[in-house]
Structure formats: structure tokens, C-alpha cells
Amino acid sequence: MSDALRFEWARIRTIRSTYWLFGLGVLITAIIAGILAYVTRNDDKTGEVGSWVLLGGGEFATFIPIFVAIMGIFATGHEYRFGTIQPTLTTLPQRSALLLSKLLVVVAVAVAMVAVSLAINLGIAAIFWGEVPDLGSEPLNQVIPGYVVYIVLNAILGVALGQLFRGVPTAIVVLLVTPLIVETLVIGLSNVPALDWLIPAVKFLPFNAGARLIATTPANEAFGPDSAQYEIFERWAAGGVFAAFIAIILAVAWFLFQKRDA
Numbered sequence: 617m618s619d620a621l622r623f624e625w626a627r628i629r630t631i632r633s634t635y636w637l638f639g640l641g642v643l644i645t646a647i648i649a650g651i652l653a654y655v656t657r658n659d660d661k662t663g664e665v666g667s668w669v670l671l672g673g674g675e676f677a678t679f680i681p682i683f684v685a686i687m688g689i690f691a692t693g694h695e696y697r698f699g700t701i702q703p704t705l706t707t708l709p710q711r712s713a714l715l716l717s718k719l720l721v722v723v724a725v726a727v728a729m730v731a732v733s734l735a736i737n738l739g740i741a742a743i744f745w746g747e748v749p750d751l752g753s754e755p756l757n758q759v760i761p762g763y764v765v766y767i768v769l770n771a772i773l774g775v776a777l778g779q780l781f782r783g784v785p786t787a788i789v790v791l792l793v794t795p796l797i798v799e800t801l802v803i804g805l806s807n808v809p810a811l812d813w814l815i816p817a818v819k820f821l822p823f824n825a826g827a828r829l830i831a832t833t834p835a836n837e838a839f840g841p842d843s844a845q846y847e848i849f850e851r852w853a854a855g856g857v858f859a860a861f862i863a864i865i866l867a868v869a870w871f872l873f874q875k876r877d878a
Contacts, residue, residue: 620708620717624691628721633690638725641683642733645672648679649737653744663756664832666749670737670756671763675831680733681770684726685791688774691718693784711873719775726771730764755832762829762851769826769855773862780869795823806846818846819857825849826858 628634649672656665668674692715695701708714742748749756777787799821806814819825828835828851835848849857 617710617713617717620710620713621720623704623708624714624717624721628687628691628725631690631694634687634725637683637687638729641680641729642736644679645733646736646740648672649740650744653741657744661745661747661749663750663753663759666741666751666753666756667759667830667832669741670734670749670760671830672733672737674759675827675833680729681767682791684722684729684767685770685774685777686788687725688718688722688771688776689778689784689787689791691722691775692778693781693787694778696782697784712870715775715779715870715873719772722771722775723768726767727764730767734760734763758851759830759832762831762855765855766826766829766858769829769859769862772866776862776866776869779873780865795827799824815845816847819848819854822858822861825854825861828854829858 649669652665652673653669656669659665664674672679695704704714705711738748751757751760774787774791777790778784781787781790802814802821803818803824805811806818828838828849831838831851835850835854836844838846838848848854
């Protein structure tokens with residue numbers, strides 16, 4: 617296991633995409649945080665406003681989660697894309713140890729990215745506000761732990777998708793198309809009277825449920841005035857839906873990795 621961890625750590629810190637994804641994630645989030653901190657400098661510094669600034673967009677802080685998921689996809693998908701999976705498995709034939717090392721290293725880098733981003737955004741808030749947000753205020757005291765969990769889950773999802781599809785393009789398409797098109801379409805169609813049978817399924821849409829981990833609004837306000845009919849799960853229950861979805865993908869990918877030739 618130690619050999620697999622050393623291999624994966626060497627791999628992730630010697631490819632340019634790691635630094636690009638890490639740097640762009642932190643930079644874009646910091647720019648958004650700066651804009652939000654500036655325009656709210658004369659407003660009440662509520663926990664909700666603090667969440668927007670620290671996460672660089674609040675409920676819409678999608679950049680770092682997407683970037684860590686792509687980093688996870690690269691961790692496994694690049695092995696197949698560049699044909700390095702065979703020499704890797706020749707050197708490290710313990711497949712479970714190899715895949716586990718990829719998960720651990722990607723998650724560690726993802727947590728480091730979150731820590732750096734939050735520290736920078738906290739400094740930006742202090743500059744424009746003259747004070748730091750109260751981390752113990754509602755909903756900030758729930759949003760920040762939810763944000764960390766959300767990032768970790770996205771990192772694991774990326775590794776699982778890359779391994780499941782044994783490549784990069786398909787995994788990225790699934791990562792982006794599912795929440796942006798498929799789930800949005802299901803939510804939209806559920807408003808059609810003839811398709812109202814879709815309403816109970818909305819709360820189980822995995823990416824939509826996962827986004828509840830960083831939500832600043834109550835679940836009964838997630839979709840505006842008609843939210844009650846969806847019976848959306850609260851933060852941690854919704855996060856459980858997202859985690860279960862990822863666990864299924866990871867289990868299938870892990871099983872196939874053990875059974876397939878490479």
C-alpha cells in the first residue's frame with residue numbers, strides 16, 4: 617500500500633493538470649468572493665452573505681467541486697488514455713491498493729484546495745468588510761462542513777467515473793451533462809401536469825441532492841413557492857443520497873477493475 621501511495625503522490629504532483637485545476641479553482645473562487653465581498657461591504661454581514669463570500673458563490677460555488685472531480689477523473693482516466701495502466705499494474709499488481717491510493721491522494725489534494733480557498737476568501741472578506749464572517753452563525757456553521765464533505769464526495773466521484781469508463785472524455789461528459797441537462801430536464805418536466813409523477817423522484821436526483829450540502833436556503837424553499845410538493849431532503853439527508861449514488865458507482869468501478877484485463 618505504501619508503494620501505491622508513493623506512486624500516486626509522485627504521479628499527481630508531476631502532471632501540469634493538477635496545478636492548473638488547483639490554481640484555477642482557487643483563483644476563480646477568489647475572484648467571485650472578491651466581487652461579492654465588495655458589493656456587500658455596506659450590507660448586514662449575515663451568515664448567508666458570509667457563505668456566499670467564503671464559498672465564492674454560495675449555493676452556486678460549483679468551480680472547485682467540478683475541478684476536483686476532473687482531477688479525480690484524470691487520476692484514473694489518464695492511465696487508460698496514455699496506455700500507462702499496463703506498466704502500472706505490472707509494477708503494482710494489487711489493484712485494490714492502487715485504486716485506494718488514487719482515492720486517498722485525490723481526496724487529500726481536494727481538501728488542501730478547499731483549505732487554501734477558504735483561507736484566501738476569509739482574507740478577502742476581512743479586507744473589504746473590515747471584519748471576518750462569524751463562522752458560528754447560521755447557516756455558515758452548517759455550510760462550511762457541508763462544503764468540505766461536498767468537495768470530498770466530488771473527488772471520489774471523479775476517480776470512480778474515470779475508472780468506470782476507463783477514460784477521460786466520457787467521464788467528463790457524464791459529470792457535466794447529468795446535473796446540467798438531465799436533472800434540470802427532470803425537474804422542469806415535473807412541473808408539467810401530465811408528468812407530475814416525476815415529483816417524488818426529484819429529491820433523489822443525486823447531483824441536485826448533493827448541492828444541498830452547500831445550500832443557504834431551507835429545503836422547503838429550494839424551488840421557490842412550490843417547493844413543498846417536492847419534499848426535498850434537508851442538508852445531511854440529501855448529502856446521504858449523493859453519497860449513496862457515488863458509492864454505487866465506485867462499487868461497480870471497483871468490481872470491474874478487479875475483473876477486467878486492465
